[in-house]
Amino acid sequence: MIETGPEVLDAFSAAVISVVERVGASVVHVGSGRGGASGFVIAPDGYILTNAHVVESGRSPRITLHDGTELAGAIAGADPSTDLAVIRALNAAALPAATLGDSDALRVGQLVIAIGDPLGFQSTVTTGVVSALGRSLHARDGRLIENIIQTDAALNPGNSGGPLVDTRAHVVGVNTAIIPNAQGICFAIPAATARRVAGALIRDGRIRRAMLGIAGAATPLGRGLASALGVPLAGIRVVEVTTGSPADLGGIKAGDVVVAVDGEPVPTLSRLQAVLGDERIGRAVPVIVVRRGERLERFVVLREAEPPRKR
Numbered sequence: 001m002i003e004t005g006p007e008v009l010d011a012f013s014a015a016v017i018s019v020v021e022r023v024g025a026s027v028v029h030v031g032s033g034r035g036g037a038s039g040f041v042i043a044p045d046g047y048i049l050t051n052a053h054v055v056e057s058g059r060s061p062r063i064t065l066h067d068g069t070e071l072a073g074a075i076a077g078a079d080p081s082t083d084l085a086v087i088r089a090l091n092a093a094a095l096p097a098a099t100l101g102d103s104d105a106l107r108v109g110q111l112v113i114a115i116g117d118p119l120g121f122q123s124t125v126t127t128g129v130v131s132a133l134g135r136s137l138h139a140r141d142g143r144l145i146e147n148i149i150q151t152d153a154a155l156n157p158g159n160s161g162g163p164l165v166d167t168r169a170h171v172v173g174v175n176t177a178i179i180p181n182a183q184g185i186c187f188a189i190p191a192a193t194a195r196r197v198a199g200a201l202i203r204d205g206r207i208r209r210a211m212l213g214i215a216g217a218a219t220p221l222g223r224g225l226a227s228a229l230g231v232p233l234a235g236i237r238v239v240e241v242t243t244g245s246p247a248d249l250g251g252i253k254a255g256d257v258v259v260a261v262d263g264e265p266v267p268t269l270s271r272l273q274a275v276l277g278d279e280r281i282g283r284a285v286p287v288i289v290v291r292r293g294e295r296l297e298r299f300v301v302l303r304e305a306e307p308p309r310k311r
Helices: 006-026 191-204 223-229 269-275
Strands: 027-032 035-043 047-050 062-064 070-079 084-089 111-116 124-138 144-151 163-165 170-178 186-190 214-220 234-241 257-261 284-291 294-301
Touching: 006 027, 006 035, 006 111, 006 124, 006 163, 027 047, 035 084, 035 111, 047 191, 070 191, 084 191, 111 170, 124 186, 144 170, 144 191, 144 269, 170 191, 186 191, 214 257, 214 269, 234 284, 257 269
Parallel strands: none
Antiparallel strands: 027 035, 027 062, 035 047, 047 084, 062 070, 070 084, 111 124, 111 163, 124 144, 144 186, 163 170, 170 186, 214 234, 234 257, 257 284, 284 294
16 A cells, blocks of 8 residues: 555655755856746856757856856857757856766656746746656757656746756756646756766867768668668668768768668668767768668768757
């Protein structure tokens, strides 16, 4: 029988209170051209993680700390493809920093706590559970953000950029989106993605990605053909090849179906995007295509994709 008495409720409350006491001081208000949003300190010298859409105006943000102190800020870097950005509070020292946890260990049904500064209401706290894992969302530049966390923790627009925290007071996600006219459907970028992106933004000010230079759509090959050729069941049918692109120079043509890049199957555009990471920039990688029923291998020297243009 499941216990529901005061002791259980007190334990629940104690867990939430403990998390808020440990993480709340790291949550900040980010004032920008789009209005107010949230963020949280990830390094004591003033680096703060928030959403890219919060700082897309390019204006220097104003940062309000937990104790009400206002500081000027600067944008260290932003990545619209993951809706993450790092800003830095200027002339800041010894700020309380949150700890990024292991989002890969999350389980559906796990208790999570969202802390933010929506609409200027400092350290607003809501609780909920992980509703689903592995969701995908389209970023503002059209790329898919994968492994999104879905939660039913009640959020407001100003919660964007705030932390989603587990009961050990570790940040497991960065709150990023709310579905309008839906009840309790909210999303967060996983901490695993945030850790990687934040490190690159602090180091380089941007995220480097490889480009292939094709436009296409996912398409099935048919079980018989895939089995006969020894290739995956689906790939990306090439609709257009950019002139002078790595794909063009490597001999990939419109009508080809790209089924693998550097040994990685690419049954969807999101998988292709995931394969085109910075570690493959400048490398000659094998690309397996199916052309008129024939399996072909082409070697393509990937180059760095241009940053997305500001709208």
